[in-house]
Amino acid sequence: xxxxRFMEILAWFRAIISFLIIIVIWxxxxxxxxVPEKYFPSILAIAAGFRDMVxxxxxxxxxxxxxxxxxxxxxxxxxxGISLAVLGDLFPSFRRGFAPIAALIQPVPPAALVxxxxxxxxxxxxxxxxxxxxxxxxxxxxxxxxALASVSDVQIRTGQMLGLSRWQILRQIKLPAAMPEIFAGxxxxxxxxxxxxVVAEMLAGHDGLGFLxxxxxxxxxxxxxxxxxxxxxxxxxxxxxxxxxLRWRFAGWQLRMAGQxx
Amino acid sequence: xxxLPDRQRYSALVLPxxxxxxxQVLAWRASTPLFPGPGQVAISIWRLYPQIVGQIGYxxxxxxAGFLVAAVVMIPLGILLGRLKTVGSVLEPILDMMATLPxxxxxxxxxxxxxxxxxxxxxxxxxxxxxxxxxNTYEASKxxxxxxxxxxxxxxxRRLETMVFIDLPASLPMIATGVRLAVASALLxxxxxxxxxxxxGIGVFLQRQQxxxxxxxxxxxxxxxxxxxxxxxxxxxxxxxxLLFWHYRLDLHNER
Numbered sequence: 001x002x003x004x005r006f007m008e009i010l011a012w013f014r015a016i017i018s019f020l021i022i023i024v025i026w027x028x029x030x031x032x033x034x035v036p037e038k039y040f041p042s043i044l045a046i047a048a049g050f051r052d053m054v055x056x057x058x059x060x061x062x063x064x065x066x067x068x069x070x071x072x073x074x075x076x077x078x079x080x081g082i083s084l085a086v087l088g089d090l091f092p093s094f095r096r097g098f099a100p101i102a103a104l105i106q107p108v109p110p111a112a113l114v115x116x117x118x119x120x121x122x123x124x125x126x127x128x129x130x131x132x133x134x135x136x137x138x139x140x141x142x143x144x145x146x147a148l149a150s151v152s153d154v155q156i157r158t159g160q161m162l163g164l165s166r167w168q169i170l171r172q173i174k175l176p177a178a179m180p181e182i183f184a185g186x187x188x189x190x191x192x193x194x195x196x197x198v199v200a201e202m203l204a205g206h207d208g209l210g211f212l213x214x215x216x217x218x219x220x221x222x223x224x225x226x227x228x229x230x231x232x233x234x235x236x237x238x239x240x241x242x243x244x245x246l247r248w249r250f251a252g253w254q255l256r257m258a259g260q261x262x
Numbered sequence: 263x264x265x266l267p268d269r270q271r272y273s274a275l276v277l278p279x280x281x282x283x284x285x286q287v288l289a290w291r292a293s294t295p296l297f298p299g300p301g302q303v304a305i306s307i308w309r310l311y312p313q314i315v316g317q318i319g320y321x322x323x324x325x326x327a328g329f330l331v332a333a334v335v336m337i338p339l340g341i342l343l344g345r346l347k348t349v350g351s352v353l354e355p356i357l358d359m360m361a362t363l364p365x366x367x368x369x370x371x372x373x374x375x376x377x378x379x380x381x382x383x384x385x386x387x388x389x390x391x392x393x394x395x396x397x398n399t400y401e402a403s404k405x406x407x408x409x410x411x412x413x414x415x416x417x418x419x420r421r422l423e424t425m426v427f428i429d430l431p432a433s434l435p436m437i438a439t440g441v442r443l444a445v446a447s448a449l450l451x452x453x454x455x456x457x458x459x460x461x462x463g464i465g466v467f468l469q470r471q472q473x474x475x476x477x478x479x480x481x482x483x484x485x486x487x488x489x490x491x492x493x494x495x496x497x498x499x500x501x502x503x504x505l506l507f508w509h510y511r512l513d514l515h516n517e518r
Contacts, residue, residue, distance in 0.1 A: 097277025107491020236362020
């Protein structure tokens, strides 16, 4: 336990140091004038831009909208992906029929969907739900299908021997066994969902971080643009933390086992 | 993959065909050009495929250029950072942070420095493709088996030689995973970049169709994008299996 604590503190320490180094490098580039100051503002200017946007309230509302869209989207996409994977596990013919559809839809970029979806779904929440779910449902689905199919026979037979029904085997043996891999998919999906939301906001939105980013860029408010990029990166960290927390809850058995072994 | 028995092959076709029929019926009932059915999309594909293929050509070329730039810069950098442990561990949190930044968010900044031409689009694509490449390369070369380093030392390899002859080959399997992710994200971001920094390419084609309310044409272009994505991803996977046959063979042995 003590060693674990120490490692944690060390990781934080390293993060702070690397952050400081970046600030020093950034500031010296800005001060030396290697790059035109207009395009490469100092940290102070960026912080001032950040403060202005917070005071005017536009940053907070945009941030809340973008984050809630991404979180809601990835949550519903994960539930849908897991349900589809379970369905595919129960009915192999569904899985085979769904495979070509999934293979065709999966490589379509969110940006390509936005212009067409606008006509059918308008500019409201339906648009974001459609884009995010259509783009992020695949990692949990594919990982779920693969993981459910590769649960060890011994475990399933043990369940049968204990007289569990098919549903109980799925619920108590297969799904828990598949959870670590499903969560790997959800983690990937959460980073794509953030991308999809920002892209949709940039192309079709009238609010949110993506829209604010484009508007500030066209107004040539460069410090604000950098501040917004920073906020976008922080969003990624927030999503990661949320997914990791849930993972501990649903697939924690694997981590605990790994911890014991070490 | 063996050939499926006849009955199974037909059952695999049921769902797609049913979905197409449902779509067609819905489109007939809606009977508006804003909600075209699969028939109209097929006609659009037939009419427009020379134009679409030409535009996708531009897109693919830029995606390939961006990916190459990313591979040339990021793979050596990842190996270097994995070797130089102190520098690597200081830069790691920064890499983590950049990995969480959505690639389209860098578009406004790239626009400032590189305008809206090919260079700007390639830069955005290279950024998107570079993140998974450097993350995977760095991770692989950092967690290299200690024996590999000892072998290098007993062969009296110099630092550069160790990186080229030991670290790079040993990291290839994880780099391959990075390449797969990078190719996928290069394709995704190339369309996005074209829509935001319009000149030509399939992204611009899509936007033009939207402005003219030609939904069927737009869906035709999306169909092409998805086919191309499917083919490219499949090619990358095959190439990986072929070039890294020794890695997969090793896996087989271990399982036995």
